[in-house]
Amino acid sequence: MSNTSLSRYRESQITATPPEKTVLMLYDGAIRFLESAMKELEENNNMPEKSRLVEKTVKIIDHLQSCLDQEKGGVIAGNLNKLYDYMSIKLTEANLRNDIPKMGEVLNLLLTIRDGWKDICDKSTGNDNSNTNYIHPSADSGFDAAESRPERKVGVKV
Secondary structure, eight states: OOHHHHHHHHHHHHHHSOHHHHHHHHHHHHHHHHHHHHHIIIIIOOHHHHHHHHHHHHHHHHHHHHTBOHHHHHHHHHHHHHHHHHHHHHHHHHHHHTOHHHHHHHHHHHHHHHHHHHHHHHHOOSOOOTTEEEEOTTOOSSOHHHHTSOOOOEEEEO
16 A cells, blocks of 8 residues: 555544544554654664654643633643643653653553543543543644644533
8 A cells, every 4th residue: 555545544543433543543653753762762772763752742732732722621631731741751851861751650640530521431421511522633733633624512411
């Protein structure tokens, strides 16, 4: 499959996926990239690849942060915003110092948030709009997967 065909296939997968699951996919990607970065550092001492993978993780976190709607998301969006800032700072420090424990700290945070988001997706019925956190995963943040999709808003019970 050519790169163009693969890109189109991935784009169609993302556009056909419900927005809640798209956010889950972003968390899964960030976790996968960070785990790979840690492995590259621990097992291979491959600094360029480690840096590339950490940067991909930070881009996903930045994208998730840019999708937060502070007005509609209220306290939850505000807390997530602070947590995303914290994770980005920790990953930048970890990348500069090759600090696996800091990467592990961020990995644990991502895993915790991802598990919570999965529970929300599993329990969401869409019938109750009280205390809803709105995230629109297609906000323009420079993250490639989002650039070609129309804006969609996700209303999820939390």
